[in-house]
Amino acid sequence: MTKNTRNGPSGLNASRRQVLLGGAALTASLFAPNGLLAADYPTDQVNTTGLAVTDDTVTIGILHSVTGTMAISETGSVQAEKLAISQINDMGGVLGRKIDFIQEDGASDWPTFAEKAKKLLVNDKVASVMGCWTSASRKAVLPVFEQYNGFLYYPTFYEGLEQSPNVIYTGQEATQQIIAGIDWVVQNHGAEKFYLLGSDYIWPRTSNKIARKHIDKLGLKVVGEEYYPLGHTQFNSVINKIKLRKPDVIYAIVVGGSNVAFYKQLKAAGIDMTAEDPMLLTISVTEDEIRGIGGENIVGAYAAMKYFQSLDNKNNVEFVAAFKEMWGEDMVIGDVTQAAYLGPWLWKAACEKAGSFDVDKIREASPGIELHTAPEGYVRIHENHHLWSKTRIGRARLDGQYDVVYETAELMEPDPFPEGYQ
Amino acid sequence: MFDGYTMSELGAIFAMQGFAGLILFSVFVLMALGLAIIFGQMGVINMAHGEFMILGAYVTYLCSTFFETYLPSIFGIYFFIAMILAFLASGALGMLVEWGLIRHLYRRPLDTLLATWGLSLILQQTYRSVFGAREVGVTIPNWMLGSLPLTDMIEVPINGLFVMALAVSIAAAVYVMIFRSKWGRQVRAVTQNRVMAGAVGINTERTDRLTFGIGCGVAGVAGAAFTMIGSTGPTAGQLYIVDTFLVVVFGGAASLLGTIASAFSISQAQSIMEFFLSGSMAKVLTLLVVVGILMLRPQGLFALKVRK
Numbered sequence: 001m002t003k004n005t006r007n008g009p010s011g012l013n014a015s016r017r018q019v020l021l022g023g024a025a026l027t028a029s030l031f032a033p034n035g036l037l038a039a040d041y042p043t044d045q046v047n048t049t050g051l052a053v054t055d056d057t058v059t060i061g062i063l064h065s066v067t068g069t070m071a072i073s074e075t076g077s078v079q080a081e082k083l084a085i086s087q088i089n090d091m092g093g094v095l096g097r098k099i100d101f102i103q104e105d106g107a108s109d110w111p112t113f114a115e116k117a118k119k120l121l122v123n124d125k126v127a128s129v130m131g132c133w134t135s136a137s138r139k140a141v142l143p144v145f146e147q148y149n150g151f152l153y154y155p156t157f158y159e160g161l162e163q164s165p166n167v168i169y170t171g172q173e174a175t176q177q178i179i180a181g182i183d184w185v186v187q188n189h190g191a192e193k194f195y196l197l198g199s200d201y202i203w204p205r206t207s208n209k210i211a212r213k214h215i216d217k218l219g220l221k222v223v224g225e226e227y228y229p230l231g232h233t234q235f236n237s238v239i240n241k242i243k244l245r246k247p248d249v250i251y252a253i254v255v256g257g258s259n260v261a262f263y264k265q266l267k268a269a270g271i272d273m274t275a276e277d278p279m280l281l282t283i284s285v286t287e288d289e290i291r292g293i294g295g296e297n298i299v300g301a302y303a304a305m306k307y308f309q310s311l312d313n314k315n316n317v318e319f320v321a322a323f324k325e326m327w328g329e330d331m332v333i334g335d336v337t338q339a340a341y342l343g344p345w346l347w348k349a350a351c352e353k354a355g356s357f358d359v360d361k362i363r364e365a366s367p368g369i370e371l372h373t374a375p376e377g378y379v380r381i382h383e384n385h386h387l388w389s390k391t392r393i394g395r396a397r398l399d400g401q402y403d404v405v406y407e408t409a410e411l412m413e414p415d416p417f418p419e420g421y422q
Numbered sequence: 423m424f425d426g427y428t429m430s431e432l433g434a435i436f437a438m439q440g441f442a443g444l445i446l447f448s449v450f451v452l453m454a455l456g457l458a459i460i461f462g463q464m465g466v467i468n469m470a471h472g473e474f475m476i477l478g479a480y481v482t483y484l485c486s487t488f489f490e491t492y493l494p495s496i497f498g499i500y501f502f503i504a505m506i507l508a509f510l511a512s513g514a515l516g517m518l519v520e521w522g523l524i525r526h527l528y529r530r531p532l533d534t535l536l537a538t539w540g541l542s543l544i545l546q547q548t549y550r551s552v553f554g555a556r557e558v559g560v561t562i563p564n565w566m567l568g569s570l571p572l573t574d575m576i577e578v579p580i581n582g583l584f585v586m587a588l589a590v591s592i593a594a595a596v597y598v599m600i601f602r603s604k605w606g607r608q609v610r611a612v613t614q615n616r617v618m619a620g621a622v623g624i625n626t627e628r629t630d631r632l633t634f635g636i637g638c639g640v641a642g643v644a645g646a647a648f649t650m651i652g653s654t655g656p657t658a659g660q661l662y663i664v665d666t667f668l669v670v671v672f673g674g675a676a677s678l679l680g681t682i683a684s685a686f687s688i689s690q691a692q693s694i695m696e697f698f699l700s701g702s703m704a705k706v707l708t709l710l711v712v713v714g715i716l717m718l719r720p721q722g723l724f725a726l727k728v729r730k
Binding site for chain 2: 066067068071072075200226227228229231232233234236237238239240241243244257258259260261264265267268269270288291292293294295296
């Protein structure tokens with residue numbers, strides 16, 4: 001594990017940073033910034049359920065795909081989680097204990113995820129797990145976490161309709177992302193006609209269902225809704241259909257390799273998103289995806305999510321700098337990567353509030369936990385295990401970053417089971 | 423669905439939809455020609471066909487980066503050089519694979535299927551290790567982006583026209599090679615009767631290797647062209663492989679003409695149905711029709727008479 005010292009979002013001041021840099025020999029307990037010493041938390045009290053906790057260390061798991069199709073998306077999450085862990089360790093760890101992690105590879109295969117989750121919980125006795133990306137992988141590990149009473153921090157924005165006592169959802173559920181985005185295009189751009197488009201699986205379908213309900217409620221019109229198989233690469237016909245129906249907004253939830261094909265062909269068909277005729281709003285393209293799509297193919301499109309790398313606040317500037325220092329200058333950070341970064345910090349806060357590593361106590365302590373240091377800004381855990389967070393609209397730039405053009409004034413309440421939207 | 427549109431609007435949409443169908447046809451032809459040569463002429467089921475295409479795409483990516491950095495003055499034409507290099511790279515890898523793997527497995531079609539599938543996994547992981555798991559962005563010269571306005575309302579994507587022109591030229595080149603060249607005569611001889619061809623002095627091993635190499639090379643060119651319309655990533659080849667086999671099997675395995683006819687009918691059916699139905703539904707119906715026709719005519723649309 002890296003020993004580099006980093007200026008985390010903990011708000012370490014300059015002089016303390018120099019102490020850290022110069023004092024490699026100092027042990028964590030000598031300067032533990034939040035003043036927690038392992039000696040104040042005897043192991044037999046903070047760990048009554050046989051987790052992998054010693055007098056100096058606590059072990060957690062990281063469970064993502066680093067091989068197979070999903071590696072493309074999950075790599076960023078792994079990097080963010082490792083960064084958070086290393087920063088927490090530099091601050092003195094959790095309850096005076098250094099975090100060790102065991103990383104397992106879900107290999108983009110759902111049964112493998114379940115198997116590895118069981119291994120982490122049963123054999124390694126990890127105190128918590130940062131992991132999963134697709135809903136399918138989360139659904140696969142859910143029974144394992146509930147049976148063995150593990151605790152999972154799940155980073156991806158997803159379709160909602162789920163709430164487990166053993167999972168904290170650090171990404172947004174669908175209503176947070178969708179409703180704010182649609183309200184914004186309606187209020188600021190007078191949009192009236194929408195064309196809904198998505199890849200054919202549960203997340204785009206559920207999300208579009210919510211979008212359609214909301215559009216109906218506003219008394220506006222959906223002029224087309226359709227789905228293409230995952231991996232579909234030919235969008236010329238649907239682009240013609242879009243031209244025929246003349247929507248004000250193309251609402252696109254296309255994912256994976258299809259994404260690249262869709263935006264390239266949209267551009268080639270002469271739909272100029274910078275001219276906003278029609279405008280394009282997506283909830284599935286982060287800065288990560290733009291790397292494959294190419295900035296010139298998507299410039300001018302709008303995205304609604306909670307985090308953009310270009311967010312201008314102190315936490316985020318420090319986070320981006322630390323991320324690039326650890327993983328390379330050419331890294332880009334998308335919404336999910338930031339959400340993954342929150343996992344270890346939220347877990348640390350819960351452990352400290354509970355004064356324990358026991359899963360039951362952490363579950364009890366989690367609702368109401370606040371994080372003032374999140375790169376996206378202030379977040380808080382809701383009773384339903386999702387996060388209160390703001391939703392932002394970004395506009396894609398030529399260089400593959402987003403300009404943040406709007407953010408909700410209030411935190412959006414997570415509502416995984418929206419009434420009337422199902 | 424056509425209420426409230428003027429005749430000229432409808433005319434424009436149908437014209438553009440016609441082009442969309444032709445572009446899809448060209449994409450299918452490009453995908454399938456390489457496989458048709460290998461599967462049709464040699465009977466090898468090459469599951470790694472998509473990965474040979476992606477090798478071409480990665481070569482294009484390397485070229486685009488190289489020209490951007492060192493030769494920005496002629497960046498506008500790098501694509502042609504990239505296609506030639508893609509052909510050579512995929513072709514060379516193809517010949518290497520034929521020599522190291524395929525030639526030991528002739529007449530064992532099921533084993534080739536497994537071996538080439540394994541090869542495709544190896545290649546995917548190799549791309550992932552070398553180029554990273556994320557898709558790479560290939561910069562396309564400006565003149566190939568955007569669309570060509572034919573009238574006020576009819577716009578044709580330039581990359582689509584490019585793919586069409588490429589498909590026509592490659593199909594013509596393959597036709598000339600197979601039916602007009604000495605090598606082509608040897609290939610056809612070997613296909614029809616391997617033992618007899620050997621007996622009259624044709625070096626069947628060399629013919630096989632060259633055929634496999636050219637098939638893979640054509641796949642590489644297709645991959646290079648697809649950087650304009652699709653993604654370039656370690657697993658992007660998988661997106662094409664099913665459609666490719668569909669086109670080749672439907673056309674009749676040993677017939678190049680059949681491949682083209684089948685590419686045409688599948689692409690037109692799909693693009694028309696995509697326009698009137700939704701994307702997933704169009705795919706389901708296309709597959710149903712293909713399955714139905716293959717049940718009535720297992721040898722495909724066009725079947726070559728071959729002495730077994």
